[in-house]
Amino acid sequence: MTSVTAQANPNIAFIKYWGNRDNDLRLPSNGSISMNLDGLFTRTAVSFQPSLPFDELIINGHEVAGKGLTRVSYILDLVRTLAGINLNAEVMSENNFPAGAGIASSAAAFAALALSASKAAGLELDEAQLSRLARRGSGSASRSIPSGFVEWKMGTGDDDCVAVSIAPPEHWALTDCVAIVNASHKKTGSTEGHVLAWTSPLQAARVADATRRLDICRNAILNKDFEAFANIIEHDSDMMHSVMMTSNPPLMYWQSATVEIFYAVRQWRASGLPVGYTVDAGANVHVMCLSEYAKEVEKRLRELPGVSNVLVAGVGGAAKVV
Ligand code: DP6
Helix, strand or coil, rough: CCCEEEEEEECCCCCCCCEEEEECEEEEECCCEEEEEEECCEEEEEEEEEECCCEEEEEEEEEECCHHHHHHHHHHHHHHHHHHCEEEEEEEEEEECEEEEEEECCHHHHHHHHHHHHHHHCCCCHHHHHHHHHHHHHHHHHCCCCCCCECCCCCCCCCCCECCCCCHHHCCCHHHEEEEECCCCCCHHHHHHHHHHCCCCCHHHHCCCCCHHHHHHHHHEEEEEEEHHHHHHHHHHHHHHHHHHCCCCCCCCCCHHHHHHHHHHHHHHHHCEEEEEEEECCEEEEEEHHHHHHHHHHHHHHCCCCEEEEEEECCCCEEECC
C-alpha cells in the first residue's frame, strides 16, 4: 500500500493539561489552551505492508522497540480497526528539534502519526476525528491537529473530547522564546505525572477553577490583551507546578535557573517589555512575547546565567500531509 507522510508542530500550553479523569482514553481533568510552534515539526511516513511480520518504528534513523513501539502500535491498532485492515506498518519519523529541549515531542509525534496512519489506511478523517485519534496517543497531541491558537475541550466523553482552533496563526503575532536551562531528558515523563496529579490536595482546587482561567486566557487571546495574557499564563503554570510539587511522590521540575528567569521576566514586564513565562513538565522556560520584541527577549535571555540556548518559534498552522 502507499506511503503517506504528514507533519505537525509541537505546541505550548497556556492553560495546562495535568491529570486525567480517564487515563486509558486520555480524557483530561480540565480543558486546555495552546499555540502551535511554527518552524518546529515532526514529519512521519507510514505505510501498511503485507510482508511485515510486525510494526516497525524508526525515529531519527534509529529503530525503536519497547514502550515507544507499543504506544505507536496502540494508535495503529485503532486505525486498523477503523479501516478494517490487518496489515502491519512501517513508521518512519523525524524531528527537526532536539529531544528533551523543553518541547513536548509527543504532541507533534502523535498528531503527525494520526494523520499519516489514517490516510495510509485509506481513511478520510475530519479534524475532530483526527484530534480524537491523536489524543489517544498523547493528550497534548490533540491540540497539534488544528491550526494556530487551539482549545482542547474536556467534552463529556471520548466523542466530544477534541481540540478546535479558536484563532488562526495570523490573528496575533506572538513568539515563544524557549530558554534552555537543561537539555537532558526529564526524570518523570508526563504520562507518569498525570497519574500522580490527584495525589495532591491542590489538584481539586486547580480543576474546580479551570473554567475561570480558560475564559480569561481565551478572551486575552481573542482581544490581543497581552497584559491579561501574561498574567494568566504565569498563574496557570504556577498552579500546575504547585500541584506537581505537592504530589506524592513530589515532582520538582524547576531548577535554580528556572526561577531566576521568572524573576527576570516579571521585572522586564514591570519595566514595559511585553513578556510572560510558562513551564511544562521540565526545567526550561517558555518566554512568550509580542513578536516585535522577540530579538530583544532572545538577547536578554542569552545573557542570563544558566541559559545554554534559546529556541524561537512563532504561531504554527495545522497538521498537514506533505
Ligand atoms: C505539562 O500530553 O505529554 O505539557 O497524554 O501522557 O502524553 P500524555 O501527556 P502530555 O502532557 C502534557 C503536559 C504538559 C501540559 C500541557 O501540554 O498541557
